[in-house]
Amino acid sequence: MISKKRGLIIHAWCLMPSHLHMVISSRNGESLSAIMRDFKKHSNKKLIEEIKLINESRSEWLLRASEKAGRLLKRITANKLWKDGNHPVELYSAELVEQRVDYIHNNPVESEIVDEAENYWYSSARDYAGRKGLIDVELVR
Numbered sequence: 001m002i003s004k005k006r007g008l009i010i011h012a013w014c015l016m017p018s019h020l021h022m023v024i025s026s027r028n029g030e031s032l033s034a035i036m037r038d039f040k041k042h043s044n045k046k047l048i049e050e051i052k053l054i055n056e057s058r059s060e061w062l063l064r065a066s067e068k069a070g071r072l073l074k075r076i077t078a079n080k081l082w083k084d085g086n087h088p089v090e091l092y093s094a095e096l097v098e099q100r101v102d103y104i105h106n107n108p109v110e111s112e113i114v115d116e117a118e119n120y121w122y123s124s125a126r127d128y129a130g131r132k133g134l135i136d137v138e139l140v141r
Helices: 002-006 032-053 059-071 094-110
Strands: 008-015 020-026
Touching (some): 020 032, 020 094, 032 059
Antiparallel strands (some): 008 020
């Protein structure tokens, strides 16, 4: 896992159908952009493997589309799922961290996927509500 290998600390996260939000830091001072590059590379490979295994009506379409996107770039040798770049925001105060964590956790509520943030499986909102989430996080509150 990238988080243990590279010193990535995940404080909050929420995987939505079309995007991912995270509040992260680095345990060993490694560049977050380098960690995110490796995270995308590793997760891209694992997601493609999983898509090939599942019996879902859009699997073939998604594989074709990601293969086409990968062919357009010389640095990609196969499928490409992630967009280039990311949108980092430096969280320089406790108030800003709390605001961003709340925003992330309320994303599925605002999108009307669930009525309470902690009921969304693919989020650390469960951890912040005192329940065990899918992945380990270091709480910031």
